[in-house]
Amino acid sequence: xxxxxxxxxxxxxxxxxxxxxxxxxxxxxxxxxxxxxxxxxxxxxxxxxxxxxxxxxxxxxxxxxxxxxxxxxxxxxxxxxxxxxxxxxxxxxxxxxxxxxxxxxxxxxxxxxxxxxxxxxxxxxxxxxxxxxxxxxxxxxxxxxxxxxxxxxxxxxxxxxxxxxxxxxxxxxxxxxxxxxxxxxxxxxxxxxxxxxxxxxxxxxxxxxxxxxx
Numbered sequence: 297x298x299x300x301x302x303x304x305x306x307x308x309x310x311x312x313x314x315x316x317x318x319x320x321x322x323x324x325x326x327x328x329x330x331x332x333x334x335x336x337x338x339x340x341x342x343x344x345x346x347x348x349x350x351x352x353x354x355x356x357x358x359x360x361x362x363x364x365x366x367x368x369x370x371x372x373x374x375x376x377x378x379x380x381x382x383x384x385x386x387x388x389x390x391x392x393x394x395x396x397x398x399x400x401x402x403x404x405x406x407x408x409x410x411x412x413x414x415x416x417x418x419x420x421x422x423x424x425x426x427x428x429x430x431x432x433x434x435x436x437x438x439x440x441x442x443x444x445x446x447x448x449x450x451x452x453x454x455x456x457x458x459x460x461x462x463x464x465x466x467x468x469x470x471x472x473x474x475x476x477x478x479x480x481x482x483x484x485x486x487x488x489x490x491x492x493x494x495x496x497x498x499x500x501x502x503x504x505x506x507x508x509x510x
Contacts, residue, residue, distance in 0.1 A: 361478035362419050368471040369409045369421045375402035375464055381445060381457065391454050394505065398461060398498055405472070405491050412484065451509075458506050465499035 379399035382392055413419040426434070444456050472492035476485045 356480045357478045358418075358480075361475055363423075363425055364471050364474040364478070365409055365412065365419060366421045366424045368468060368475065369406060369413075370424060371464060371468050371471065372402040372406045372409070375399065375468070376406055378402075378457075378461070385445075385453050386450065387454060387457075390505065391457070394498070394501055395457070395461075398465070401491075401494050401498060402468075405468075405495075408487060408491070455506070458502050462499055462502045462506065465495050465502060469493075469495035469499060 376399050379395050382395055387395075409421065413421050441456075441460050445453065445460070448456050469492045472488045472495060476488035476492065479485045479488060
Protein backbone atom coordinates (compact mmCIF):
# COMPACT_ATOMS: atom_id res chain seq x y z
CA UNK A 297 0.00 0.00 0.00
CA UNK A 298 2.82 2.39 0.82
CA UNK A 299 4.34 1.59 -2.56
CA UNK A 300 1.14 2.62 -4.25
CA UNK A 301 1.09 5.93 -2.44
CA UNK A 302 4.62 6.65 -3.57
CA UNK A 303 3.72 5.79 -7.16
CA UNK A 304 0.84 8.27 -7.10
CA UNK A 305 2.71 11.22 -5.60
CA UNK A 306 5.96 10.52 -7.45
CA UNK A 307 5.14 9.44 -11.02
CA UNK A 308 7.73 7.85 -13.27
CA UNK A 309 8.44 11.03 -15.17
CA UNK A 310 9.48 12.75 -11.99
CA UNK A 311 12.53 10.48 -11.83
CA UNK A 312 13.66 11.30 -15.40
CA UNK A 313 13.21 15.13 -15.56
CA UNK A 314 15.57 16.08 -12.74
CA UNK A 315 18.25 13.91 -14.30
CA UNK A 316 17.90 15.64 -17.68
CA UNK A 317 17.83 19.06 -16.14
CA UNK A 318 20.81 18.21 -14.01
CA UNK A 319 22.74 17.02 -17.06
CA UNK A 320 21.84 20.16 -19.01
CA UNK A 321 22.80 22.36 -16.08
CA UNK A 322 26.10 20.51 -15.78
CA UNK A 323 26.81 20.89 -19.50
CA UNK A 324 25.94 24.60 -19.31
CA UNK A 325 28.35 25.11 -16.41
CA UNK A 326 31.10 23.26 -18.23
CA UNK A 327 30.56 25.37 -21.36
CA UNK A 328 30.57 28.56 -19.32
CA UNK A 329 33.77 27.59 -17.49
CA UNK A 330 35.41 26.65 -20.77
CA UNK A 331 34.43 29.97 -22.35
CA UNK A 332 35.65 31.88 -19.28
CA UNK A 333 38.98 30.05 -19.31
CA UNK A 334 39.36 30.72 -23.01
CA UNK A 335 38.77 34.45 -22.48
CA UNK A 336 41.25 34.50 -19.59
CA UNK A 337 43.83 32.70 -21.70
CA UNK A 338 43.40 35.21 -24.51
CA UNK A 339 43.67 38.07 -22.08
CA UNK A 340 46.84 36.63 -20.52
CA UNK A 341 48.36 36.25 -23.96
CA UNK A 342 47.68 39.91 -24.73
CA UNK A 343 49.11 41.28 -21.46
CA UNK A 344 52.83 40.81 -22.22
CA UNK A 345 52.52 42.94 -25.36
CA UNK A 346 54.08 46.38 -25.02
CA UNK A 347 51.58 49.24 -24.66
CA UNK A 348 51.26 51.61 -27.59
CA UNK A 349 53.40 54.69 -27.29
CA UNK A 350 51.59 58.00 -26.88
CA UNK A 351 51.15 59.97 -30.06
CA UNK A 352 54.34 61.83 -30.94
CA UNK A 353 56.55 60.08 -28.38
CA UNK A 354 59.86 59.08 -29.89
CA UNK A 355 59.29 61.21 -33.01
CA UNK A 356 61.54 64.26 -33.32
CA UNK A 357 60.51 67.20 -35.47
CA UNK A 358 63.88 68.61 -36.48
CA UNK A 359 62.47 71.57 -38.48
CA UNK A 360 60.54 72.62 -35.38
CA UNK A 361 63.66 72.21 -33.26
CA UNK A 362 65.75 74.26 -35.68
CA UNK A 363 63.16 77.02 -35.82
CA UNK A 364 62.92 77.14 -32.02
CA UNK A 365 66.71 77.28 -31.83
CA UNK A 366 66.84 80.27 -34.17
CA UNK A 367 64.15 82.12 -32.21
CA UNK A 368 65.81 81.29 -28.89
CA UNK A 369 69.21 82.42 -30.14
CA UNK A 370 67.73 85.72 -31.30
CA UNK A 371 66.03 86.25 -27.94
CA UNK A 372 69.04 85.33 -25.80
CA UNK A 373 71.27 87.50 -27.98
CA UNK A 374 69.26 90.49 -26.74
CA UNK A 375 68.91 89.25 -23.17
CA UNK A 376 72.63 88.78 -22.63
CA UNK A 377 73.06 92.55 -23.14
CA UNK A 378 70.24 93.67 -20.84
CA UNK A 379 72.66 94.34 -17.98
CA UNK A 380 74.21 97.15 -20.05
CA UNK A 381 71.10 99.22 -19.30
CA UNK A 382 72.15 99.37 -15.68
CA UNK A 383 75.29 101.31 -16.64
CA UNK A 384 73.22 104.37 -17.51
CA UNK A 385 70.32 103.84 -15.10
CA UNK A 386 70.13 103.96 -11.33
CA UNK A 387 68.73 100.77 -9.86
CA UNK A 388 68.44 98.81 -6.64
CA UNK A 389 71.04 96.21 -5.68
CA UNK A 390 68.41 93.44 -5.86
CA UNK A 391 67.46 94.38 -9.41
CA UNK A 392 71.12 94.65 -10.39
CA UNK A 393 71.87 91.13 -9.17
CA UNK A 394 68.83 89.69 -10.91
CA UNK A 395 69.59 91.38 -14.21
CA UNK A 396 73.21 90.22 -14.04
CA UNK A 397 72.00 86.63 -13.58
CA UNK A 398 69.67 87.00 -16.54
CA UNK A 399 72.49 88.28 -18.74
CA UNK A 400 74.86 85.52 -17.60
CA UNK A 401 72.31 82.73 -18.15
CA UNK A 402 71.42 84.15 -21.58
CA UNK A 403 75.08 84.35 -22.62
CA UNK A 404 75.65 80.73 -21.61
CA UNK A 405 72.54 79.69 -23.52
CA UNK A 406 73.75 81.54 -26.61
CA UNK A 407 77.09 79.72 -26.50
CA UNK A 408 75.36 76.36 -26.20
CA UNK A 409 73.09 77.09 -29.18
CA UNK A 410 75.98 78.31 -31.34
CA UNK A 411 78.01 75.18 -30.49
CA UNK A 412 75.07 73.02 -31.55
CA UNK A 413 74.67 74.96 -34.80
CA UNK A 414 78.36 74.46 -35.63
CA UNK A 415 78.02 70.71 -35.20
CA UNK A 416 74.97 70.56 -37.48
CA UNK A 417 75.29 72.60 -40.70
CA UNK A 418 71.57 72.18 -41.37
CA UNK A 419 70.81 74.59 -38.52
CA UNK A 420 70.58 78.20 -39.68
CA UNK A 421 70.27 80.50 -36.67
CA UNK A 422 69.54 83.48 -38.91
CA UNK A 423 66.42 81.82 -40.30
CA UNK A 424 63.57 82.49 -37.88
CA UNK A 425 60.89 81.99 -40.56
CA UNK A 426 58.76 84.78 -39.13
CA UNK A 427 56.21 86.26 -41.53
CA UNK A 428 56.81 89.89 -42.55
CA UNK A 429 53.90 91.16 -40.50
CA UNK A 430 55.22 89.49 -37.35
CA UNK A 431 58.71 90.86 -37.92
CA UNK A 432 57.38 94.39 -38.41
CA UNK A 433 55.25 94.14 -35.25
CA UNK A 434 58.21 92.90 -33.22
CA UNK A 435 60.40 95.77 -34.38
CA UNK A 436 57.70 98.28 -33.45
CA UNK A 437 57.27 96.73 -29.99
CA UNK A 438 61.04 96.73 -29.46
CA UNK A 439 61.31 100.41 -30.31
CA UNK A 440 58.44 101.28 -27.98
CA UNK A 441 60.01 99.39 -25.08
CA UNK A 442 63.39 100.95 -25.75
CA UNK A 443 61.84 104.42 -25.68
CA UNK A 444 60.04 103.72 -22.39
CA UNK A 445 63.15 102.34 -20.71
CA UNK A 446 65.39 105.18 -21.82
CA UNK A 447 62.94 107.85 -20.71
CA UNK A 448 61.89 106.38 -17.37
CA UNK A 449 63.82 106.44 -14.12
CA UNK A 450 63.97 105.10 -10.59
CA UNK A 451 60.94 102.98 -9.61
CA UNK A 452 59.23 103.40 -12.98
CA UNK A 453 62.36 102.27 -14.80
CA UNK A 454 62.64 99.17 -12.63
CA UNK A 455 58.96 98.35 -13.13
CA UNK A 456 59.17 98.71 -16.92
CA UNK A 457 62.38 96.69 -17.10
CA UNK A 458 60.86 93.88 -15.05
CA UNK A 459 57.84 93.81 -17.35
CA UNK A 460 60.06 93.32 -20.38
CA UNK A 461 61.97 90.56 -18.60
CA UNK A 462 58.98 88.48 -17.55
CA UNK A 463 57.78 88.43 -21.17
CA UNK A 464 61.20 87.50 -22.52
CA UNK A 465 61.99 84.87 -19.89
CA UNK A 466 58.62 83.14 -20.22
CA UNK A 467 59.04 83.03 -24.00
CA UNK A 468 62.61 81.78 -23.73
CA UNK A 469 61.74 79.07 -21.23
CA UNK A 470 59.07 77.67 -23.54
CA UNK A 471 61.33 77.86 -26.60
CA UNK A 472 64.00 75.87 -24.76
CA UNK A 473 61.37 73.28 -23.84
CA UNK A 474 60.31 72.96 -27.48
CA UNK A 475 63.95 72.38 -28.43
CA UNK A 476 64.30 69.69 -25.76
CA UNK A 477 61.13 67.92 -26.89
CA UNK A 478 62.40 67.67 -30.46
CA UNK A 479 66.08 67.00 -29.79
CA UNK A 480 67.14 63.38 -30.53
CA UNK A 481 70.30 63.36 -28.37
CA UNK A 482 69.77 62.72 -24.66
CA UNK A 483 72.63 64.92 -23.44
CA UNK A 484 71.32 67.88 -25.40
CA UNK A 485 67.83 67.25 -24.11
CA UNK A 486 69.17 67.59 -20.58
CA UNK A 487 71.01 70.80 -21.49
CA UNK A 488 67.92 72.50 -22.89
CA UNK A 489 65.69 71.24 -20.09
CA UNK A 490 68.18 72.80 -17.68
CA UNK A 491 68.15 76.06 -19.63
CA UNK A 492 64.35 76.07 -19.66
CA UNK A 493 64.31 75.54 -15.91
CA UNK A 494 66.85 78.32 -15.33
CA UNK A 495 64.87 80.81 -17.39
CA UNK A 496 61.66 79.81 -15.65
CA UNK A 497 63.32 80.28 -12.27
CA UNK A 498 64.56 83.74 -13.25
CA UNK A 499 61.07 84.63 -14.43
CA UNK A 500 59.67 83.62 -11.04
CA UNK A 501 62.16 85.96 -9.38
CA UNK A 502 61.09 88.77 -11.70
CA UNK A 503 57.43 88.15 -10.89
CA UNK A 504 58.17 88.09 -7.17
CA UNK A 505 59.96 91.43 -7.46
CA UNK A 506 57.03 92.89 -9.40
CA UNK A 507 54.61 91.76 -6.70
CA UNK A 508 56.60 93.16 -3.81
CA UNK A 509 57.86 96.24 -5.60
CA UNK A 510 61.47 95.48 -4.69
